[in-house]
Amino acid sequence: MVVRRDGSSNFGNQKYGTFPSISAGWTFSNEPFFKNLKNTISLAKLRLGYGTTGSDRIPPYSYSPIVIANVDYILGEQPNLISGMTQPGYVDPNLKWETNISKNIGLDFKFKGGKAGLEIDLYEQNKKDMLLAITTPISAGSTPVNGETYDRFLTNIGDLRNRGVEVSAHYNHKFGPVGLKFSGNFTKNKNTVVSLSREGEIIFDGYPNIIRVDQNEPVAVLEAGLPVGAFKVYQTDGTIKTDQELEIYQLLDPNAQKGDLRYVDTDGNGVLNNKDKVYKGSYQPDFEIGFNVDANYKNFDFSVQFYGVSGNTIYNGQKQYAYSTKRHRDLVNSWSDENPTSNIPTPRSGIEHPNVNTATDYFLEDGSFLRLRNIILGYSLQNNLLDKIGIENFRVYINAQNAITWTNYSGFDPEVGSSNPFNGGLDRGNYPVTATYSAGVSITF
């Protein structure tokens, strides 16, 4: 058991935080009552943990407002540069420690001296008073300065919860000359925004297109009750196909034409604005699985590894960009008088046109996939001759990494990710993972 009390100069009026931790383990297979089972279950252990840690990982002085120079103007009959100074943005003077509270309960079993094993973990991690830099409302008037982020302020945005279960198991067996090992793991994790510090707050961020950031609208949010980094965008309902549909839709957007995307006025108030944006999935999958098989037969060895996720959503930023520059192959089949049933919006000049606005569900896709991560076939030569010339092991193998991916995602690679929760599901033209095919010889002397 440990209790820490930490102080940090990164905070202003709330410099200190107290962080207790406790953990315990109990190998109950060693207890007398377990004696009869000991032959089948060689190890049984219960783990319990409760830990709190604090985070002050923010730039120093973030709590203290500053004044900047070089905000100058010209005055005088003989023009003179007069120096001006201003407070460029806001800070939160009440910044305090972010606290990570993790609770877990785990069970470890080993069967028959390690022939099989099972580990189960249930965990809950609460991030209390999470520290994050969020955009100041534009109407607050922060000064944009190249290379600075005065238009954002760091604050303890609220509480996030990460809850999940992890199961991993393995099993070894020998079928005559064939030795087999199966192992797998299953993870189900749910990351939720429990509450935000300010009621009704919605924090937008996550720009899917890195080339034209200025024309982007952010697509991900932190909002109480939704998964972290949930997509919150305008819902679309195909294209406007008939004059009659157009006439109705023009009440919402008088500039609309046939072939334009039809945004849904979800609150039905006759105006399209941020209030109409709806939750459309998140980067978090329903579950993740991994599955490995290792086999050996005589001098051959073989192993495969699979990895898959299911139920996550990806924002296809490359598709959005290609649409906005009218360079996407889909656009061949876009709506036109000759192709009046198409739901692909007609390309329009104007990178700010609603058809290519980033903040719609049009560019969201199911990100589920199953990937053959690794497959190896090897053969080891064992020969007296080799021993004589001092070679202990001589193995030839062929190996393929990321050879096959089963997915419906239309971008290059469904395996997107980011440490920034807002960018977790954004495919911003990320460099895809490479598939590697190799053959080799390994010699041990």
Added chain:
Amino acid sequence: MKRNKLLILLITTLTVLCSCSYDQLNIENPNNLPLDNFWSSEEDIQKGLIATYAALQLDGLFGGASSTQHPVRSDTGRPNNWNVNAQGLSRLAFNENSDIVKKRWRDCYIGVFRANQVLANLYTIDLSEQTRTQIEAEARFLRGFFYYSLYRGYNGGSVIIHTTPPQSSEDFYKSPSPANEVFNLIKSDLEFAYTNLPQQYESSQDLGRATWGAATAMLGKLHINARNYDLAKMKFKEILDSNLYSLTANIGDNFDEEHEMNSESIFEVAFSTEFSQGTSGSAADGPLGSEATSRARTLAPDEGGGYRTIMPSYYMTMLFKKDTMDITNPINSNRTGVANYSIRASMSIAIADDDNTTIYQIPSDSLRYNNNEASYLKKFQNWTLLRESDQSISGINERVIRLADVMLLYAECLLQTGGAYTEALDLINEIRYRAGVVLLEPADYDNSSTMEHIMWTERPLELMFEGHDTRWEDLTRWDKVQEQYDRLALKSYVLVSKNLYEFDPAIHNEDKKLIEFESAATSYQSAIHNYFPIPSTEQNSNPGLFN
């Protein structure tokens, strides 16, 4: 034994705690000046006020983006063939995500925040009463000015009001206030400035600061755009009666760098290439900022090293072509070319057959006029140079309000309040005389045709591409946007060897016919297009917006 361990643990922890004193965790920021030490002297307040003026230079106010995009929304400008932003705006296809919609909003509020900083700290430091009042009047003039742009520009005039710097996030998650509250705030700010600003500054060092004249003119504009013609008339008359201002002899003096802050100038936004040239053309703050505007290069033709993102509309070009020079006017004694275009035309735009002038040191007809381009901008361009700066910087001040504008607004007030149209004509003719064009004969006019002349001839000719969205203010005040778009969409033109003519089916080939403002005429709806919507950037950063 166990108890001992616990004790040791406790002692260690306590030891650690004691070893660190609170003071060591209080560190002064060595990189930036903390706000705590600021706002403590008159010098600080003056610096804050300068920063408030500096906001005027930003892209969405008077820097490049604003002056190079706004005119295409009105009848005075047309976009080039490839700039989709300008094309969208000219079709009225702007939305909450459009560049100019976002920038103008942002930059106005930057100004508001800076003004509020000055005003909030003005009474906490030791100042003489006179200094305090002077600073307060300047800061409130500027705040009123920024709010005026928001009020005229956005959401039917209903915008977010901040009169103090927000202290916490709760303060800045605000929803828009009703338009009449915004109006009242602007009015009270400008009236304070009107009462307390000097007519002129004693020191020539202070030239360029807001004056009584600037506040009076802005009050007049506020009232005339609210169609309070009587109140507006009083304000404009005060300016005319003050004899502080006079028309310059040469109209071109209002568009160049050499004659900034001249006798006609009521309020200007200063730019310069001499100081802090920065890394880009647009004026910006910070160590790599710039005091220049990118306008000139953005609007210059190819031959001037620019992009001609927007240019005068065909309508505007024809107006200049038809505004014939009065050869009896001594102003025109040196204008011996064949073309009959006025000096006002030569100083404002480039027309191919204008042989009384040059552009970027070559004859007007040496420009390409390709892509169906009929004319290029010269107003606020450095067209006497060989070419615009490759750094996209220009030092020409934006003339925000000048006497000619006020004279025409006063003439309008006269006509709207039952005054004599002849008095209005006198004012118009004063401007026309200086422009070197034929004067209007009172016998040919009456009250309503004088107003028509102001709306469709004199104001566009004299003031096109000036001010901050001035033409749009005019058209919406008169409620004439639809009428004008409809009229212009029916007109057709043709370019024959670089020169624009009205299309005549008897002479010209049908496939050479040029038409403009067609889509604007179809899409225009006053309720939707008179104002910009609240930009997406505000919607995404302000969860309190729709509460």
